[in-house]
Amino acid sequence: MQVTVLGAGSMGHGIAQVSAMAGYDVVLRDIEDDLVEKGLEGIRENLQGGVDRDKLTEDEMDATLERIEGMTDLADAVVDADLVIEAVPEDMDLKKDVLSDVEAETGDETVIASNTSSLSVTEMASALESPERVVGLHFFNPPHLMDLVEIVIAEQTDDRTEEFAVEYVREIEKEDVVVRDSAGFATSRLGLVTGLEAIRMVEEGVASPADIDEAMKLGYGYPMGPIELGDHVGLDVRLHIAEHLREELGERFKPPQALRRKVRAGNLGRKSGEGFYVWEDGERVGMSGEWGEDE
Numbered sequence: 001m002q003v004t005v006l007g008a009g010s011m012g013h014g015i016a017q018v019s020a021m022a023g024y025d026v027v028l029r030d031i032e033d034d035l036v037e038k039g040l041e042g043i044r045e046n047l048q049g050g051v052d053r054d055k056l057t058e059d060e061m062d063a064t065l066e067r068i069e070g071m072t073d074l075a076d077a078v079v080d081a082d083l084v085i086e087a088v089p090e091d092m093d094l095k096k097d098v099l100s101d102v103e104a105e106t107g108d109e110t111v112i113a114s115n116t117s118s119l120s121v122t123e124m125a126s127a128l129e130s131p132e133r134v135v136g137l138h139f140f141n142p143p144h145l146m147d148l149v150e151i152v153i154a155e156q157t158d159d160r161t162e163e164f165a166v167e168y169v170r171e172i173e174k175e176d177v178v179v180r181d182s183a184g185f186a187t188s189r190l191g192l193v194t195g196l197e198a199i200r201m202v203e204e205g206v207a208s209p210a211d212i213d214e215a216m217k218l219g220y221g222y223p224m225g226p227i228e229l230g231d232h233v234g235l236d237v238r239l240h241i242a243e244h245l246r247e248e249l250g251e252r253f254k255p256p257q258a259l260r261r262k263v264r265a266g267n268l269g270r271k272s273g274e275g276f277y278v279w280e281d282g283e284r285v286g287m288s289g290e291w292g293e294d295e
Contacts (some may be wrong), residue, residue: 003082004077004083007086007088009087012087017064017144025069028071074102078102083110099128109133115139118184131157135153136154153178153179153181183244184249196242213226228277230259231275274288
């Protein structure tokens with residue numbers, strides 16, 4: 001089986017990696033050669049990290065890399081695909097255009113999936129002539145470490161597509177939860193509530209970002225606190241999702257001003273080097289601004 005992933009960013013190359021590790025032939029496609037190469041390099045770094053930690057062997061790493069091909073031409077990337085997963089930016093019009101282009105270049109048996117974390121899969125599917133083959137496959141960041149994949153069933157998704165999605169997720173050794181398409185699905189909706197409230201607590205001076213995060217890790221077993229997770233995801237992404245859910249579900253998703261200020265200042269989290277924390281080479285090294293150092 002061939003899996004094609006559209007978008008070679010952190011989510012896209014992670015999805016490509018776990019698919020190849022499961023034995024699938026994989027095409028990783030982006031719009032520019034340097035973006036494709038950056039994604040492939042990210043995969044190589046992830047795999048080498050696994051080798052260094054004795055999680056996999058050199059032979060397993062080499063075999064995984066041999067299964068992955070990078071390219072920029074969309075038609076060539078999807079022509080033989082059994083499954084196409086888009087991992088492009090969270091913009092509805094862009095995603096509709098991408099899925100429509102994929103439909104035009106593939107046969108009726110190809111399953112078309114979106115990695116969206118909050119946008120309506122039903123609305124995306126409505127742009128296709130054969131919407132029944134569209135499904136949501138919401139991976140979590142980073143895909144090679146996170147166990148969960150949320151399978152989102154659109155109004156149009158047929159039983160064959162749902163069964164295909166469930167089988168794929170289990171074959172790549174992830175845990176699946178199946179949800180019906182609704183704003184924020186299950187995970188983004190619940191996770192965002194916690195993240196926004198944590199930022200409001202920082203605004204109100206209840207505690208520092210580090211202490212709030214530590215409380216949730218020690219008290220509730222979170223692997224990563226809600227504010228640090230926002231820095232990982234990207235505060236601009238958090239804001240975009242909050243505004244979308246506010247429109248769909250009401251004022252309880254109103255973004256805190258502290259979040260808006262961070263985004264306006266370009267302090268987007270790990271990818272920009274500073275959010276609520278300070279980051280160097282992808283590692284958290286301190287807290288931003290008034291909260292001082294935490295390391």
